[in-house]
Amino acid sequence: MSAPSLTPEIVLRTSPHLHSKRSVGVIMRNVVYAMLPVCAYAVYNFGISVLALLVVSTLSCVLTEHMFCRAAGRPSSIKDSSVIITGILLGLTLPPGFPLWMTAVGGFVAVGLGKMLFGGLGFNVFNPALVGRAFLQAAFPTAITTYTPAQATGRFLEFIPTSLTLPFMQPPVITDWVAKVRIDAFSGATPLTALKFDKVTTEIMPLFWGNVAGSAGETSVILILLGGVYLVARNFMDWRITASMLLSAMAMSGAFYLSNPTAFPNPLFMLFSGGLMLGAVFMATDMVASPVTPLGVWIYGAVMGVMTILIRLLGGLPEGVMYAILLANAVSPAIDNLTQPRVYGTKKKAEAKA
Amino acid sequence: MGHDHGATVSPSENMEAFLNGLWKQNPVFVQVLGTCPTMAITNSARNAVAMGLATLFVLVFSNMLISMVRRLVQKQVRIATYILIIATFVTMVDYIIKAVSIDVYKALGPFIALIVVNCIILGRAEAFAGKNPVWQSILDGFGMGIGFFIALFCLGSVREILGAGTLFGFSLFGSNFQPWVLFLLPSGGFFTLASWLLVFAWWKERGKAKEAQA
């Protein structure tokens, strides 16, 4: 999600005052447009399983919001499209063959716990899609780390066997299935898993174009960036958060790399692999959960970038974007407090004391 | 509560002392006290039962002893005395569990010592046993202890059923059931407690709404 531009200068004009056409609905729909190429590529890369995944995650999110609104006796808020973004984002962050029943559980938790229990759009402390994903990661750690190779044969004709697992049942083991359908040179291991457990660094170009294994929508760096550029160009997104997150991640992994080039991967690999791009463009910029002060957004982005790299390189998990963003969401009110601009005409603290 | 009637206590007041902890002032679901052991230990029904029994034991005996000596204890040192008495019973429970079952001890080990700082126990000593006669204090200990036990069991059984597909180790849904690992982790304890609180809050609200209608 993106934030409208936070113009620091005050614009004074005489009447007539034009009402901006930028309602929540318009912004949200544009974010959906920006994500469509990523979705399309995800379906191309992994097949019909991802199509089903995105449909189920979006539907479960929309239904949950509708149900909660009805239970609370309020008019349904699904028309502002923000819940569709949550649904699509949740789908994009899950492995392609993630069981559909678990996806529905994730959608319910994302919107129910992450958004509606806080009071709906504008009151959520955390990015709802990531709340859903964090829940799924903790509840079903095996399913959410089972990745399938990209560009598998017959991916448009058959589902990945794990997708169609019966509700509340364990997904089948797909080692044999993967061996059957995978094309040489395409592995089921994500670039970050390969790095963590086998110390193998993937080439940069496949990461950039996106034909590697990973969560459904995180693989193609170029398409995610294009979506981001569209939103920035139309002034629907706070580019400073994305820039700050990417730059700090780059600087942090650069410092690790320079300290020991054999033990740590190069910064460009770190930047292009995993969910960092998807997180930085579409999730870190969630306008509800991010700070509003100009300095605050830079600090906020830096917290996310640094945490991501720390979790990836020093933690037990291969990927850290999700927890980094959730942590930054949690400290975002504190960042706002610390970076309040001085009200014009008042003295600085130090002067006031003296 | 809070009055010291000496030996003249009506049966209804006894009942009150007992029922109070069981439901109206349930330590976990109403007072939300003692959540540390509640979160840490309730990942299976068996652990919950064991922890519930251990706490019940400590609560009843510490309430009894504290009530017995309540007239001798000067108020300046009462907390120190209470803690001393509570710690004694906790140490005894520690030995007894180790002697009875090593398996239960392995699961509860680090948490048994923590019963000392379970605020329910010191809370009852301060709020009740230090001011009330022995018999009532014992009943209060039983009421609170059983209330705590029920709460732990509610949490433990839900978490075991969802987190492992079993109850007291017996498989409920067959081997193909997908366990929700989250519910075995401490965060799952918070989710479960929150859900129970939600259920009780909803129940209370509904009761109030009905009363208002009538």
Add this chain to the structure above:
Amino acid sequence: MNTTAPRADMPPSSALIKLMGVVSLICGLLIVTTHQQTLAPIRHNQEIILSETVAELLPGAKKQVSYGVDASGNLSIVEGAEFAGPRLFAGYDAYGGLIGVVIEGGERGYADVIRAMFAYSPQKKAIVGFKVTELKETPGLGDKISSDKKFLSNFKDLDASLEHPIVTVKSGTKKNRWEVDAISGATISSRAVGRLLQKSTKEMIPVIQRNLQRIERGN
């Protein structure tokens, strides 16, 4: 309460000390009594757990002897759970023949130290059984090392001749007798088991080999 003025109702310290002394005495007595009463059953329980584990790892063992290993690698027979250092447990069949020796080991896993016992057969020069005795790994993931049948089948006949180090390999890629096939999704815990076995075998198997005749006699 007014805290600045001297308190009129403050009892003399001696009274407070006397009270605490009496309470401590009662409490101390209670604890000592319980300790005395439970000492024997606690020891007994620990013994039972140990010998049950050894019996499980060495099926058919009718008699067990436990040896303590001192710093220079010498053995001494120890009774009960007293000995602080590393221990070996030898199991014998009904005719007094040595079936195998159980070794204890520990290694850092994902969450905390994993402790395990495993059976070594001096005849086969191989590990023939493995049991995790203590772990705090993630439930449903890392804790599979104690229950996953496929993983445990690694230890039915694992080469421990010390010619090759015992290593954990990626799930499904085990080729040699000294390799441990990891559990997919629990790589960190599986690798910890490999390191645990490598470390303990390297330390303990030479001790067993040196004292093999004594262990076979069971004295």
